Every structure is written in C-alpha cells, then in structure tokens.
C-alpha cells in the first residue's frame with residue numbers, strides 16, 4: 438500500500454494520464470489516508486525536488502525523514518535528472534545509505550561551503566528554532582548544516598510546538614571524561630538550574646529511550662545528556678551559548694536561527710514556512 442501510493446504520486450508529477458490527481462487543489466484526501474511513513478517520504482522528496490539542483494554540494498541529514506531525502510537524491514542521480522552532486526553525510530548511518538545508492542561523498546575537510554542541507558528535526562518552534570539530536574547525530578548535523586547556504590528542515594506537523602523544551606528533551610553531546618561533573622555543570626547553568634533534569638542517555642545513541650545499561654556512545658565516541666524541561670525554554674539562543682561554554686561540552690541540539698525553510702506534512706496537505 439505504501440509503495441503503490443508513492444509510485445502513484447511520482448507518476449502524478451510526470452504523467453498526464455494522472456491529471457485527475459493534478460486537478461485536486463491539494464493531496465489532502467490522499468494524505469489523510471496515508472501513514473506517517475508516507476508523509477515522511479512526501480516531505481523528504483519535496484525538499485530534494487525544490488531545493489537540490491545539479492552541481493550542488495548537499496548536506497544529507499540523519500533520521501527517518503531525512504532518509505527519504507537521501508533516497509531521492511540517489512534516485513535522481515541514477516535517472517540523470519541530477520548531475521555532479523557532491524554530498525556530505527551527517528552520520529555513519531547516512532554515509533552508508535548514500536554509499537549504497539552511489540551518491541558521491543566528500544567531507545567538510547575539502548568542501549567547507551554547502552549549497553543546501555536537508556534534515557529532519559525533533560521540535561520546531563514558531564520562529565523555526567529547532568531541537569535536534571534525538572537520533573544522536575547532533576554534532577555532525579550541526580557542523581555540516583551551519584555551513585549550508587540554505588538549511589531545509591523536513592517534519593510532520595506533530596513536531597511543531599509553541600516553545601522548545603517540554604515536548605522533547607534537549608540533547609547535549611559531552612566528552613566521556615568526568616561526564617558526571619560536566620552534567621552537574623550543565624544542570625547548574627542559569628538557563629537550566631531548577632528548570633531541567635539532565636539524564637545521561639543509555640543504550641543506543643540513536644534514540645533517547647533508556648534501552649540499555651551502559652552510556653550511549655555517539656559516532657564521535659562521546660556521551661549524550663538529555664535535558665528534560667517542564668516549561669518552554671524562554672531564550673534558546675542564550676541557553677545554547679551557556680551550554681556551549683561548559684568545558685566538556687562538544688555541542689548541543691538547539692539549532693537557533695539556522696533554518697531557511699521548514700517543509701511540514703500535515704493532515705491537510707504540505708505547507709512550507711520560510712524564515713523571516
């Protein structure tokens with residue numbers, strides 16, 4: 438069912454035999470009947486179709502939605518619709534997926550400037566500030582995405598929130614050496630003290646469930662502490678700066694002022710919010 442829907446949509450964009458789909462103002466009725474997975478595919482494909490052109494250096498995100506953007510880049514390279522793409526993956530997982538699709542890869546070491554980066558997010562606030570890193574790739578995502586001219590975020594509407602924090606814990610990547618001390622230093626910051634509970638991520642680094650007994654280890658050999666907030670974070674930019682200042686912190690999952698546009702899949706269609 439998933440596959441047949443997707444191929445119908447793809448055909449719809451090219452084949453005139455499917456103009457009855459074209460004539461609808463939105464795909465809403467179809468989208469309502471589709472699964473979460475199909476929505477992820479729709480926004481992942483749209484991001485590539487709208488923002489990736491031949492000759493670009495492209496940042497490839499990590500996670501279940503970004504997966505489809507990577508898939509689309511591979512597909513369009515194979516068909517010849519896209520040419521001369523160089524891609525920079527944001528995780529070992531994404532690197533492996535891109536390699537399996539034959540997408541040519543480079544690194545920031547040779548290419549410090551990207552034309553576009555596409556990635557998912559765990560939460561999006563009304564000003565398009567993001568929480569990222571539920572999947573554990575926040576450091577590589579940030580080092581790559583901060584170098585992109587355009588940063589395109591792809592989410593379903595469940596990720597939209599009024600304020601970052603309560604809906605999704607803020608991940609912070611820290612070095613393992615004396616991590617309990619570093620966690621305490623973070624918890625005592627003005628933006629954090631009395632407001633959040635720092636929890637060391639256990640088990641798999643790729644999710645924030647305690648699915649093991651040992652500390653989760655990132656692609657970079659570090660640990661992650663997830664900051665659980667009860668109330669919305671008032672000033673995510675300032676909080677990010679405070680956290681970044683703690684010795685032992687590698688990077689945090691607050692992405693403020695970075696998004697160019699957010700493509701949102703909702704029950705009544707796809708919408709795009711552009712940063713002001």
Ligand SMILES: *[C@@H]1O[C@H](CO)[C@@H](O)[C@H](O)[C@H]1NC(C)=O
Pocket residue numbers: 562563564566599600601670671672673674693694
């Ligand atoms: C988004 O981040 C900016 C700083 O980049 C901050 O001024 C603004 O208040 C944030 N938006 C929300 C809704 O928290």
